[in-house]
Amino acid sequence: xxxxxxxxxxxxxxxxxxxxxxxxxxxxxxxxxxxxxxxxxxxxxxxxxxxxxxxxxxxxxxxxxxxxxxxxxxxxxxxxxxxxxxxxxxxxxxxxxxxxxxxxxxxxxxxxxxxxxxxxxxxxxxxxxxxxxxxxxxxxxxxxxxxxxxxxxxxxxxxxxxxxxxxxxx
Numbered sequence: 001x002x003x004x005x006x007x008x009x010x011x012x013x014x015x016x017x018x019x020x021x022x023x024x025x026x027x028x029x030x031x032x033x034x035x036x037x038x039x040x041x042x043x044x045x046x047x048x049x050x051x052x053x054x055x056x057x058x059x060x061x062x063x064x065x066x067x068x069x070x071x072x073x074x075x076x077x078x079x080x081x082x083x084x085x086x087x088x089x090x091x092x093x094x095x096x097x098x099x100x101x102x103x104x105x106x107x108x109x110x111x112x113x114x115x116x117x118x119x120x121x122x123x124x125x126x127x128x129x130x131x132x133x134x135x136x137x138x139x140x141x142x143x144x145x146x147x148x149x150x151x152x153x154x155x156x157x158x159x160x161x162x163x164x165x166x167x168x169x170x
Contacts, residue, residue: 001016001019002016002019003015003016019046019062019076029050029051029098030048030049030050031049031050031051031058031098031099031100032048032049032099032100032101032102032117033046033047033048033049033102034046034047034049034102034103034104034115035047035104036104036105036113037113038061038063038104038112038113038136038139039063039139039141040111040112040139041064043064043065043066044064045061045062045063045064046061046062046064046076047059047060047061047062047102047104047115048060048061048062048102049098049099049100049101049102049117050098050099051097051098051099052096056080056083056096057080057081057082057083057096058083058096058097058098058099058117058119059080059081059099059102059115059117059134060078060079060080060081061078061079061081062076062077062078063076063077063078063079064076065077081115081134081145081147082143082145082147083096083147084147085132085147085148085149094130094149096119096130097119097120098119098120099117099118099119100118100119100120101117101118101165102115102116102117102118102165103115103116103117103165104116107133107135108135112136112137112139113136114133114134114135114136115133115134115136115145116131116132116133116134116150116165117131117132117134117165118130118131118132118165119132130149130150130151131149131150131151131165132147132148132149132150133147133148133149133150134146134147135147135148
């Protein structure tokens with residue numbers, strides 16, 4: 001659900017819209033959400049953290065196309081971001097598990113909003129808890145993100161867990 005504030009003649013009201021997307025299917029199991037102008041077009045986009053299972057990407061971006069001439073929201077374009085990081089323990093794509101927290105901010109000072117998220121895959125001897133970074137290199141285009149594993153508990157048999165992520169300007 002998306003709400004927008006409208007002020008007409010000093011009277012403030014809120015309009016409710018259902019977010020409808022086209023492109024990649026957005027799974028029903030949304031774990032976390034962040035908002036920001038990922039495409040630098042002046043409109044707020046939505047970044048979703050999901051529970052993809054296995055080694056699929058757990059981050060989807062819904063690009064906002066604004067309102068039409070009647071004041072209704074157009075559809076949002078959904079794109080799943082690529083997952084490319086190799087687990088050094090197995091030599092395969094790292095399993096992600098659920099994206100339990102997600103934040104957006106300009107981590108490298110280039111003006112584009114980047115994504116940082118925590119994924120948590122439970123169970124077994126290789127239970128993973130990771131902090132991931134998606135560097136936005138092409139104004140929010142899905143293929144323009146570079147993914148990096150910032151920290152993981154399982155690659156080095158550490159027991160600490162990351163629980164929340166927050167970005168701010170320093």
